Amino acid sequence: MNKINHYIDTVFEPQDQLLEEVLDSIKENGMPNISVSPSSGKFLTILVSIANAKNILEIGALGGYSGICLARGFQEKGQLTSLELEEKYANLAKSNLTKAGFGEQVSYLTGPALESLESLAQKNKRYDFFFIDADKGNYPNYLESCIKIAEKNAVIAVDNVLVRGTVADDTLEAIGHTNIMKEFNQLVADHPKLDAILVPIGDGITIARVK
Template structure:
C-alpha cells in the first residue's frame, strides 16, 4: 500500500512549494503530521471542480492542507466552512489558506464538531460538498448530520477509511480498524448514498447524495 501510494504521489501529484510550506508549518507548531496524502489532496481538488461545488463543509481543519486542496477546486466563487476542535489549529489553517489566496473564502467554527453541525442545521445552512477527516469514532454521526445539511447531488468524502490497509483483513489491526470497517459498511449500504471506496492515500469513501 505504501509503495503504491508513493508511486501515485510521485507520478501524478508531487507537492508544490506552497503545500510543502504548509506541511512544515504543521511540524513547526507541534501538530501531528496527519494531513491527507498529496494524491488524496489532488483528488479533493478534482472532485470539487468536477462537481462544481460552491459551498464546502470540512470537518477537521488541522493546518489547512486539505482546506487549500478543497478551495483550489473552485472554478469561480466558492466558500469553505471548516470545523476544527482547537482554536490554535484553526488559526494556523487560516494563515495558510490566506497565504494560498483563499483567506476570504474560508470560515472557521471552533469547538466540538457535533455541536457546530447542529448549529448549522438549526441555521438551515446547505452545502454541496463535504469532507470528513476528524475523530473516527464519530464518523457515522458526522455523516448523518451532513446528510441533514446536504443538497441533492452533494458529494461526501471521508478520509482514512482503510485504516492503514487493516480493514481488508490480515493479521494487522489498528486502533480504528473495526470503527472504519463498520463505517464503510454503513456508507456502502446507506439508502440515500451511492458510494465507492477509493484506495488513494489511506482510503477515501466518495458518496453522492441521492433521494
C-alpha cells in the same frame, strides 16, 4: 498499497511548494503530522472541480492542507466552512488559507464538530460538498449530520477509510480504528440515501453522492 501510492505520488507529483510550507508550519507549531497525503489532496481538488461544488463543509481542519486542496477545486467562486476542535489549529489553517489566496473564502467554527453541525442545521445552511476527516469514532454521527444539511446530489468524501490497509487485509494487525472503520464502511455501503464507492488512494477515501 504503499508502493501504489508512492508510484502515484512519483508520477503525478501532487505536492507543491505552498503545500510543503503548510506541512512545515504544522511541524513548527508542534502539531501532528496527519494531513491528507499529497495524492489525496490532489484527488479532493479534482473532485470539487468535477462536481462544480461551490459551498463546502470540512470537518477537521488541522493546518489547512486539505482546506487549500478543496479550495483549489472551486478557485475564486466558492466558500469553505471548516469545523475544528482546536482554536490554535483553526488559526494556523486560516493563516495558511490566506497565504494560498483563499482567506476571504474560508471561515472556521471552533469547538466540537457535532455542536457546530447542529448549529448549522438550525440555521438552515446547505452544502454541496463535504469532507470528513476528524475523530473517527464520530464518523457515523458526522455522516448523518452531513446528510441532513446536504443539497441533493451533494458529494460526501471521507478520509482514512482503509486504516493503512487493516480493514481489508486480515494478515495485518488491527490498529486503533480498524473495527470502527469496518463498521463505518459497511454503513456507508448500505445507506439508503447514499450511492458510494471507496477509492484506495492515500489512506482510502470514500466518495458518496447524496440521493
